[in-house]
Amino acid sequence: MTKGEETRQMIIKSAAPIFNKKGIAATAMSDIMDATKLSKGSLYVHFENKDELVMTVVDYNMQLLGSKVFETLRKARSAREKLIAYIDVLSTPVNPIVEGGCPMLNFGMEADDTNEVVTKKVNEAVVFSQQIISDIIKKGIDEGEFSNEWNYKDFALVMFAMIEGGQLICRVARNNRKMQVIKANLLEQISRWEL
Amino acid sequence: MTKGEETRQMIIKSAAPIFNKKGIAATAMSDIMDATKLSKGSLYVHFENKDELVMTVVDYNMQLLGSKVFETLRKARSAREKLIAYIDVLSTPVNPIVEGGCPMLNFGMEADDTNEVVTKKVNEAVVFSQQIISDIIKKGIDEGEFSNEWNYKDFALVMFAMIEGGQLICRVARNNRKMQVIKANLLEQISRWEL
DNA sequence: TTCGTTTATGACCGATTGGTCATTTTTAAT
DNA sequence: ATTAAAAATGACCAATCGGTCATAAACGAA
DSSP, X not given: OOHHHHXXXXXXXXXXXXXXXXXXXXXXXXXXXXXXXXXXXXHHHHOSSHHHHHHXXXXXXXXXXXXXXXXXXXXXXXXXXXXXXHHHHTSOTTSOSSTTSOHHHHHHHHHTTTOHXXXXXXXXXXXXXXXXXXXXXXXXXXTTSBOTTOOHHHHHHHHHHHHHHXXXXXXHHTOSTTHHHHHHHHHHHHHTTBO | OOHHHHHHHHHHHHHHHHXXXXXXXXXXXXXXXXXXXXXXXXXXXXXXXXXXXXHHHHHHHHHHHHHHHHHHXXXXXXXXXXXXXXXXXTSOTTSOSSTTSOHHXXXXXXXXXXXXXHHHHHHHHHHHXXXXXXXXXXXXXXXXXXXXXXOHHHHHHHHHHHHHHHHHHHHHHTXXXXXXXXXXXXXXXXXXXXX
């Protein structure tokens, strides 16, 4: 990796939590200068403008979340265990696995009325997240762990919505506890289709 | 109502959808000048600074949502009908009843890492929303419509989370359809406790 | 109608924004 | 060690930010 590429990656890693916490509009290039200890001119060597940095950072945050989720899922064996692992890894919105909280929620809500490109990126991540859940259940059905009468695609949507809604509730409450109520409800729905 | 109070209300009504769409940080006082056709000095006659306007507008948007929900609930008779009405009135996130979408989601996600006062306001609204759902079910139980074994407080939390998660999904998808999947799941859970 | 008070105006302020660029320093292939 | 390219610097720019204030217009009670 060249020096330039290393610097670019360092900028992205430093900027990612700032944009995810403060938001796109509220984050100034000067914030990134402070975080990276780089001069303004240097930032613009690696990124054409703020928008290019924003797009890169939005992608980075969502991919970071994805990789953390996959890493957790890998450790679980059965489909049921994987579903529980998926819920658990997102069960501490106040101490989130990605600094600043779920980037789909953060960037999605900021961008939905103002930034079509970011909105599209978030939508793709939202669809992909449901696909992950959906695939876990599908495999569980194929391997005889769940009933094949389960409308698992609809459930994946519901499960994702419940978890994201739980993020809002817990983050403004400054408390992770209510996420356990959501987990319990999901577990009950899951158990109804277990064979 | 004095001339001043009329102007103040006009400013709030004009500013509310702008802040709810663009976000607090991205909205400039010049945006409010354009929307109200008022001079900058005039805005500062009615509001000490941007922050006071922001606090007023955040409250206004959430109260507006509340009043629209109550208005809808009033028309429904049974507890079941009220629950359905509650879901239905929030089932079109792309064409929301409050311009810009759910203010709890919008302001909550922007403020949770940067603005403690707004976060507290949103949390109170989130708790209140669950209380409304909870009260509907409690009344239904007392009047023999639902089983008294239903853990309705936990369900109120789950229902609220599902609806808010649905807002995210639908708004970034630019499509209300998936809200019907969430509604169906909620209806099924509700029906399991009907007598 | 008078007249003090309230409301509205817009020029102005310092600070900060995103972005540029001539210059210097560092890198890395030869 | 040489040297051309890449990377880093920071002064500088116009535009916009939130906010102020002297002044004027409009209001409303007497």
